[in-house]
Amino acid sequence: MAERRTAIATVCLSGTLEDKLAAASSAGFDGVEIFENDLLASRLSPAGIRRHCADLGLSIDLYQPFRDFEAVPPELLRANLRRAERKLDLMAELGTGTILVCSSVSPDAVDDDELAAEHLHALAELAAERGMRIAYEALAWGRFVNTYQRSWRIVRRAAHPALGLCLDSFHILSVGGDPAAIRTIPGEKIFFVQLADAPRLAMDVLQWSRHHRLFPGQGEFDLTAFTGHVLATGYRGPLSLEVFNDVFRQADPRLTAVDAMRSLLALRESLGLAELPEAPALHGHAFAELAAPAGEDVGKVLAGLGFTVAGHHRTKPVQLWAQNGARVLVNKTGERTAIAVDSEDPGRSARRAEAYLAQPLRRGREAVAAPDSTELFFCGGDDWLADFEPAGEAGRTAGITGIDHVALTQPFDQFEEAALFYRSVLGLRLDPVVEFAAPFGLVRSRAAAHQGVRLTLDTALVRRGEWAPAVREPQHIAFATGDAIASAKAMRALGAPLLDIPGNYYDDLEARLDLDPGLLAELRAQSVLYDRDEHGEFLHFYTELAGERVFFEVVQRIGGYRGYGVANAPIRMAAHRDRRLNGR
Numbered sequence: 001m002a003e004r005r006t007a008i009a010t011v012c013l014s015g016t017l018e019d020k021l022a023a024a025s026s027a028g029f030d031g032v033e034i035f036e037n038d039l040l041a042s043r044l045s046p047a048g049i050r051r052h053c054a055d056l057g058l059s060i061d062l063y064q065p066f067r068d069f070e071a072v073p074p075e076l077l078r079a080n081l082r083r084a085e086r087k088l089d090l091m092a093e094l095g096t097g098t099i100l101v102c103s104s105v106s107p108d109a110v111d112d113d114e115l116a117a118e119h120l121h122a123l124a125e126l127a128a129e130r131g132m133r134i135a136y137e138a139l140a141w142g143r144f145v146n147t148y149q150r151s152w153r154i155v156r157r158a159a160h161p162a163l164g165l166c167l168d169s170f171h172i173l174s175v176g177g178d179p180a181a182i183r184t185i186p187g188e189k190i191f192f193v194q195l196a197d198a199p200r201l202a203m204d205v206l207q208w209s210r211h212h213r214l215f216p217g218q219g220e221f222d223l224t225a226f227t228g229h230v231l232a233t234g235y236r237g238p239l240s241l242e243v244f245n246d247v248f249r250q251a252d253p254r255l256t257a258v259d260a261m262r263s264l265l266a267l268r269e270s271l272g273l274a275e276l277p278e279a280p281a282l283h284g285h286a287f288a289e290l291a292a293p294a295g296e297d298v299g300k301v302l303a304g305l306g307f308t309v310a311g312h313h314r315t316k317p318v319q320l321w322a323q324n325g326a327r328v329l330v331n332k333t334g335e336r337t338a339i340a341v342d343s344e345d346p347g348r349s350a351r352r353a354e355a356y357l358a359q360p361l362r363r364g365r366e367a368v369a370a371p372d373s374t375e376l377f378f379c380g381g382d383d384w385l386a387d388f389e390p391a392g393e394a395g396r397t398a399g400i401t402g403i404d405h406v407a408l409t410q411p412f413d414q415f416e417e418a419a420l421f422y423r424s425v426l427g428l429r430l431d432p433v434v435e436f437a438a439p440f441g442l443v444r445s446r447a448a449a450h451q452g453v454r455l456t457l458d459t460a461l462v463r464r465g466e467w468a469p470a471v472r473e474p475q476h477i478a479f480a481t482g483d484a485i486a487s488a489k490a491m492r493a494l495g496a497p498l499l500d501i502p503g504n505y506y507d508d509l510e511a512r513l514d515l516d517p518g519l520l521a522e523l524r525a526q527s528v529l530y531d532r533d534e535h536g537e538f539l540h541f542y543t544e545l546a547g548e549r550v551f552f553e554v555v556q557r558i559g560g561y562r563g564y565g566v567a568n569a570p571i572r573m574a575a576h577r578d579r580r581l582n583g584r
């Protein structure tokens with residue numbers, strides 16, 4: 001597998017053909033599929049594109065798509081063969097040997113496999129004369145040929161050495177096709193393989209395919225099983241990504257190409273085929289670091305939550321606040337947000353992150369940049385405490401035991417990438433994507449957790465305009481307590497600015513969940529929110545914003561509750577907004 005070639009279709013990336021090729025090359029792809037529209041709009045001649053790709057170290061593995069060719073009346077066949085000859089000539093200039101032919105969607109096509117095979121045979125003859133090959137792909141919305149089984153029957157019937165299949169995971173998995181039967185196809189008849197994932201959406205399959213595909217591991221299809229079936233046939237060609245996605249189409253292609261390559265690395269690892277440093281065991285969060293520009297009194301809020309200053313960084317204006325196992329760094333330069341995990345082997349964690357194309361950071365400790373530029377530190381136990389001059393402030397406490405999770409607001413364009421990044425680099429498990437209607441628009445959220453490390457990723461679903469207050473939603477840290485009600489009381493006594501929750505919320509809790517009246521009264525009195533799932537219960541409350549961007553949450557997990565109280569997030573957001581506007 002180390003020698004397995006990787007490719008990416010130019011349609012995955014934003015920009016002109018030159019932008020796309022530069023991005024694919026710098027992310028380390030071996031080859032590209034050139035999408036016809038990218039070539040048509042380019043000022044480079046086909047021979048010029050060939051030279052440009054060679055300079056970039058890219059092979060051109062496929063030219064595509066050629067549409068509506070087969071099973072048509074004779075006069076149309078003549079026109080289609082003529083059209084095909086021009087494209088085969090173009091491919092000779094491009095220096096590529098394989099063209100993708102999509103199954104027909106034309107109203108002129110007829111439902112006749114014999115005729116389709118005959119026509120594809122004629123096309124394969126033209127290709128063979130030039131030493132080229134035809135890869136026939138069944139589109140999920142093909143007029144008559146819409147499964148790979150049917151395209152395979154036609155290819156078998158045509159029985160031409162220059163005619164084979166293109167298998168595209170989307171067309172197979174979107175419509176519930178059984179990929180296991182791929183194993184019955186001889187590998188040498190599979191001429192090309194295109195990989196795409198997608199979220200499960202109940203919608204027209206063409207729209208789904210053209211707008212919502214994702215890179216492997218970012219959606220809900222089982223690309224590991226699919227690719228396993230393909231490789232079992234002895235297929236020797238490249239693993240190529242073909243992802244039509246509205247966000248990727250407008251995002252920086254250099255970032256998208258790295259994301260794409262990371263998805264292939266993760267896929268290979270899931271197949272046991274990649275030589276990557278294994279993810280070391282994690283032991284929860286070591287610390288979280290908040291950017292607190294001068295004038296934002298994060299310290300005052302932390303003191304109210306029962307934290308004390310436990311140290312001062314030896315060289316930087318960074319304070320260490322602690323309460324039992326919860327450690328927060330407050331960075332007065334206001335420069336960065338960082339998360340730090342406690343790793344069994346920080347060096348290996350960093351090597352793995354770099355193998356997964358994370359940007360290493362020179363921070364004196366093992367650290368890399370995540371896609372949203374959050375800094376990710378790998379600590380070994382309490383080794384990092386050596387960077388701090390201890391400050392033996394007296395220990396008050398309000399019941400916090402550690403960091404439960406860190407919520408990271410993601411730039412819209414980086415949401416899918418971030419989930420794949422944290423999953424592959426840290427070995428976190430991803431929860432399904434959830435969406436909720438917040439006061440200022442839809443929010444998409446996804447949690448990633450493993451071995452005591454929990455992150456939630458959020459993004460506004462639609463770019464926001466002037467009205468919405470929080471284009472950059474605040475980041476927040478959630479602390480764990482064994483008793484949320486007791487912690488809330490203790491924190492109020494310490495002067496913590498806890499967020500007030502409206503009475504309507506508690507009336508609804510009462511209606512929906514028939515809670516014990518005593519518990520409900522306590523929740524209401526302390527502005528503690530409540531949720532439950534099939535595993536347990538969740539009590540949580542928030543502070544007001546400390547400055548523009550930072551607030552804290554305190555959570556109590558009872559039983560095996562697995563969630564994050566997402567259903568309550570709109571209540572929190574409205575309350576923060578209310579506070580900001582009315583000073584209440």
Ligand SMILES: O=C(O)c1ccc(O)c(O)c1
Pocket residue numbers: 064065100102137139168194209210242
């Ligand atoms: O959406 C399409 O038309 C289209 C074209 C070429 C492909 O390889 C494909 O999977 C889809």
Ligand SMILES: [Mg+2]
Pocket residue numbers: 137168194242
């Ligand atoms: Mg395809």
